[in-house]
Amino acid sequence: MTTSPLLIVLSGPGGSGKSTLARLLVGQDDRLWLSRSWTTRPQRVGEPDDAYHFVGRATFDAAIAAGDFLEWADFGEYRYGTPHPEPPPGCDILLEIDVQGARQVRARHPEALLLFLEAPSDSDQAHRLRVRGDSEAHVRARLSYGPGERETARDLGAVVVVNADLNETVAEMGRIIDEHRRRRDVAGTTAPGRESGGER
Structure with missing residues (x-):
């Protein structure tokens, strides 16, 4: 099973x-x-490239409209969101x-x-x-x-x-x-x- x-x-x-x-x-x-979450905030100095998927506000809002996020929220002046997860098998x-x-x-x-x-x-x-x-x-x-x-x-x-x-x-x-x-x-x-x- x-x-x-x-x-x-x-x-x-x-x-x-x-x-x-x-x-x-x-x-x-x-x-x-x-x-890997998405965010509209800028990448910090020294922050790994894969820490987030860094995108602009227009790209983020388009993903919201398309229903691409499991969850998203405003935090301060930026937005953060999690795409619907697709983990490897097992x-x-x-x-x-x-x-x-x-x-x-x-x-x-x-x-x-x-x-x-x-x-x-x-x-x-x-x-x-x-x-x-x-x-x-x-x-x-x-x-x-x-x-x-x-x-x-x-x-x-x-x-x-x-x-x-x-x-x-x-x-x-x-x-x-x-x-x-x-x-x-x-x-x-x-x-x-x-x-x-x-x-x-």
Whole structure:
């Protein structure tokens, strides 16, 4: 019997480390496929070319009109979106998106596993944002979004993981994903992420 792919949503505030974590998870798990999101924001200095599919606003809006996105959202002055995923056979799907997108995915796919990554503190988050080159105004804006993002994640039943130690966080999220795979394989369907909501 063919098993449906597990849909895993990794969200979290800017500076929580979710991009790094997503790359590490995919790097250690050959059954995990990372969907590449689109954005209208400019590419940052030193940012890999494959971090996003960087497009202009007109191209993005045309994709919206064509129904090409699983989810999309405005964040600040830019738009971000995830095309309908087409993973290789036998692979589960990892989406690295914000909580607005996670809400849309939950509405379409109640069975999805939602993971929410947090920085250990606001000061840690601010430091990570500055290191990647964000302006002070952008850092303040990102920090101000935090309480609302955390509340949304809990409302959606996301599993909350604090990224205090990267290696431990990768291991913890790997265990969570493997547990949901086991449930899917036993039940013949993915177990709702809502049932595993809570902080870890």
